[in-house]
Amino acid sequence: MTSPMPMTPVELFLLGRTLMKIGEDALPAPEAGAAPHPGSVRPVLIALSDIVAHPDSAIGEIARRTGLPQSQVSTAVARLKETGSIETTQDPTDRRRLLVRPAADPSPRVAEVRAAGIEECLSKVLDPTDPRAVEEVTAALATLARHVTPATLARLNRRPEPDAR
Structure with a gap:
């Protein structure tokens, strides 16, 4: 059996894009009559993944960790709250901020997607x-999903430590 050819960064990028499109198509459609949401589901799923990994985070913290603009995180949080996927509470240390966490009782839509x-x-x-x-x-x-998780992206942007000579 021959070894597969090494994958190039461009091939990896295009594979990721293709898999994202397949994943979007595999998501169940919302119920008939549900208000359609403009824009991509991508930032919503990225934000939700971070919220699950880091409950009780502020929107700015989610934006920093995910690399999404704060406006996209705010929009994603609004959509997720509307579908019953998350809950928000006021930050007790700063009443201007909202803290976001997964919903204690997921909605039927969340169960359907899962x-x-x-x-x-x-x-x-x-x-x-x-x-x-x-x-x-x-x-x-x-x-691949077992080895390459959303949490592994943090290592991608980590700066190498200086040589301790």
Whole structure:
């Protein structure tokens, strides 16, 4: 068996973009009659991931950790609060700030999104003549997700420590 060719940064970037688009398509559509939200779901999911990892954070802290503009975090928080995904409280040390945390009782929409699978969406984009493709790609993505998490991005931007000579 031959080794796969090394992946270039451009190929990795394009793979990430493709996977993001597939993930967006795999998300269940909101209920009929639900008010549509303008813009991408991307900042909402990024903000929610950070909120789950860092409950009781202020919007500015979420923006700093995620690299999203504060306006996008504020919009994402409003959308997440509307869907019952998060709760906000006033910061007891600074009444002007809101602290954000995952909702104690997730809404039906949150449960629906958490229960959604990716297999149906993958079957639309993968080779229909390969019966094992969905299973193989799903397993590969599970391995990748175990090793490359949103928390690993913090290491990407970390400055190397100076040489202690």
